Amino acid sequence: MAEIPLFEEGVMDQDARLIGSKCPDCNQYAFPAQSYCPRCSHEMERTALSQEGELYTYTIIRQGPPWWKDKVPYTVGRVKLPEGVIVKTQIKNDELSPLQIGTKMQVEPHVMINEQGEKVKIYRFCPVG
Amino acid sequence: MRNVYVQGVGMVKCGRYTEKIETKAAEACMNALQDAGMKWRDVQAAYAAHVMQGPSAGQKVFSQIGITGLNVTNVENACASGSTALHHAYYDIAYGKYDVVLVVGFEKMKRGVIDANKGEERSYEDKLGLQVMPSEYAQKAQRHMYEYGTTPEQMAKVSVKNHKNGTYNPYAHYQKNFTLEEVLQSRPIADPLTLLQACPTSDGAAAVILVSENVMKKNRNQDPIKFVGTAVQTETILEDIDLTTRTANIAYQMAGLGPKDISLAEVHDAFTIGELLHYEALGFCAPGESGSLIDEGVTEITGSLPVSPSGGLQSRGHPLGMTGVAQVCEIAWQLRGEAGQRQVQNNPKVGLAHTQGAGGICAVNIFSL
Numbered sequence: 001m002a003e004i005p006l007f008e009e010g011v012m013d014q015d016a017r018l019i020g021s022k023c024p025d026c027n028q029y030a031f032p033a034q035s036y037c038p039r040c041s042h043e044m045e046r047t048a049l050s051q052e053g054e055l056y057t058y059t060i061i062r063q064g065p066p067w068w069k070d071k072v073p074y075t076v077g078r079v080k081l082p083e084g085v086i087v088k089t090q091i092k093n094d095e096l097s098p099l100q101i102g103t104k105m106q107v108e109p110h111v112m113i114n115e116q117g118e119k120v121k122i123y124r125f126c127p128v129g
Numbered sequence: 130m131r132n133v134y135v136q137g138v139g140m141v142k143c144g145r146y147t148e149k150i151e152t153k154a155a156e157a158c159m160n161a162l163q164d165a166g167m168k169w170r171d172v173q174a175a176y177a178a179h180v181m182q183g184p185s186a187g188q189k190v191f192s193q194i195g196i197t198g199l200n201v202t203n204v205e206n207a208c209a210s211g212s213t214a215l216h217h218a219y220y221d222i223a224y225g226k227y228d229v230v231l232v233v234g235f236e237k238m239k240r241g242v243i244d245a246n247k248g249e250e251r252s253y254e255d256k257l258g259l260q261v262m263p264s265e266y267a268q269k270a271q272r273h274m275y276e277y278g279t280t281p282e283q284m285a286k287v288s289v290k291n292h293k294n295g296t297y298n299p300y301a302h303y304q305k306n307f308t309l310e311e312v313l314q315s316r317p318i319a320d321p322l323t324l325l326q327a328c329p330t331s332d333g334a335a336a337v338i339l340v341s342e343n344v345m346k347k348n349r350n351q352d353p354i355k356f357v358g359t360a361v362q363t364e365t366i367l368e369d370i371d372l373t374t375r376t377a378n379i380a381y382q383m384a385g386l387g388p389k390d391i392s393l394a395e396v397h398d399a400f401t402i403g404e405l406l407h408y409e410a411l412g413f414c415a416p417g418e419s420g421s422l423i424d425e426g427v428t429e430i431t432g433s434l435p436v437s438p439s440g441g442l443q444s445r446g447h448p449l450g451m452t453g454v455a456q457v458c459e460i461a462w463q464l465r466g467e468a469g470q471r472q473v474q475n476n477p478k479v480g481l482a483h484t485q486g487a488g489g490i491c492a493v494n495i496f497s498l
Contacts, residue, residue: 008253028366032253038366057275059267061258063318066241068258076259078268088259098320101275114256122257 004111007120013048016109016123020049020085029083049087052128053079055103056086060096067115079105079125092126104128130223134345135354135496136338137165138458143302143333143446146237150182154235154334155193161231161336166348172338173227174200176214178234179450180207190233200227204450207486208397209361210234211335211453215494216359218339228341234454235334262487263327266400267319273402274321277417281321285312286423287401288326288443294430295440297471300455302331302446326401331446335455352465357479357497358384364489373410373483376491380481381412384495388412391434391495392477393463395456397484398441407483408436411493435473438463453492456482464498 003014011032012018021033021044028039033046058077075093078086092108093099105125114120139160141153154177162169177187187203206213211234218230254260273279289309295301307325315325345353358380364372381387388411396411398404405419413434414422422428428436439445439459442452460480462468478498485491 007256011253057268057272059264059271059322060320061261061264061267061318062320063263063316063324064258065261068261071258074258076257076261076264076268088254088257090257090259101271115251 004119004121007122012123016107018049022047029085031085050081052106053081055105056080058099090124132342133219133222133356135461136340137161138337138461139164140300140335140458142300143331146332150237151189154190157334157336158233161338165338169195171229172231173229175231176202178204178210178214209484209486209490209492210450212484212492213361216361219359222341228344230339233336234451236448236450237332238330240330263319267322270402279420283420284401287404288312291437291441291443294438295444298440301440301444303444328399328442328447331448333448333451335451335458337457355497358495361492371410372491377411377493380493380495390479391481392479393435393473394481398443438471453484460496
């Protein structure tokens with residue numbers, strides 16, 4: 001069976017490992033990967049990022065944009081990785097419960113229907129354990 | 130550098146227009162010219178601030194009031210477009226390029242959540258449903274609640290205050306009072322924010338005429354309002370300092386003033402939590418104390434530091450390109466004592482206008498009698 005296509009090229013691999021970039025000169029990381037360092041403008045190198053981090057903040061979206069109307073409510077947030085980058089992400093929270101900021105989170109692959117009605121693979125974070 | 134003054138201001142009522150936006154924006158320009166006691170032919174350069182009105186929208190506006198061949202620049206800097214245009218107009222005069230510059234900000238808005246990716250391929254964030262403006266502010270709210278114990282009630286009070294102020298402003302889109310319960314119990318949009326804590330989508334236009342000192346003197350302004358500080362900045366990863374704080378510090382330093390000198394402020398209250406965050410970032414209170422500031426009524430029209438007496442984005446409305454310009458109209462009216470029922474009571478001398486825009490933009494402009 002054909003693999004489900006990624007929602008976007010260059011952001012993650014099939015196992016939802018996030019692809020970022022690292023500056024060989026000043027060690028700054030970026031997500032998503034970019035060509036030049038946001039700190040010193042040196043050329044950056046692609047690198048896989050940590051798969052765990054801490055929940056920095058979140059919200060439960062109850063009203064989405066028109067092209068996302070049928071998907072609300074859903075939980076989104078920001079996860080801070082050990083590399084220092086903050087990743088914007090959907091969060092697994094089927095119960096729509098209040099979350100605890102600072103909770104340890106890990107990335108996982110998830111399948112979603114995109115705007116065109118096709119199945120695509122995305123990354124999302126869920127609380128560890 | 131030369132001194133720069135606000136010679137005239139003008140607006141049209143915010144709302145949902147059936148007329149073309151260039152017609153309403155032209156009306157705002159004419160109102161500002163009348164207020165300044167000047168004619169369109171006196172204007173040497175003009176800036177048109179707008180976000181989604183298409184190429185050369187400014188030229189369409191100005192052709193409605195006179196085809197005089199002047200230097201026209203269209204400015205797009207998200208929600209800070211109007212403030213950014215004022216910033217550049219300031220330097221046109223300060224550096225002696227022109228003596229009379231008009232800035233008009235205008236926007237006709239689509240209803241609902243803003244589609245920030247108009248005209249280009251959707252970003253990865255958009256494809257994940259992450260690029261939703263209420264969610265950005267809601268996440269700031271959650272973080273503030275976590276760090277400082279700020280409550281949803283304190284956020285909702287911003288909406289109550291600004292809607293009340295709006296009932297006194299003939300230019301406001303919404304002129305209706307809401308109780309704290311009504312704000313908290315309105316439809317949730319992104320936890321903890323509810324619908325009545327989001328600015329509406331409004332159409333609107335506002336104009337400001339800036340002049341050099343010699344032109345100001347010729348026109349015998351009774352209460353000349355001096356443009357004393359201006360800064361536009363973007364996010365940095367080089368320093369661990371809030372964007373608004375950094376921008377305000379530049380404008381404060383330029384003006385030779387500090388937060389304690391501010392008599393009134395118009396801040397970017399697109400969502401209620403925003404206004405609380407800006408109290409702290411602008412130095413009106415210490416970090417984490419914005420909830421107490423609103424609880425104590427300090428920022429009411431009757432308080433010692435009124436914030437958004439116009440009704441702010443919450444009630445006057447937030448036609449994107451207009452906002453930074455309309456804030457200066459309000460500050461001018463307040464400093465001149467012409468604000469009617471919403472006139473602040475603290476004998477104002479200095480007004481501060483603050484906007485911020487998507488993509489990490491902040492603008493602060495300061496005016497003084």
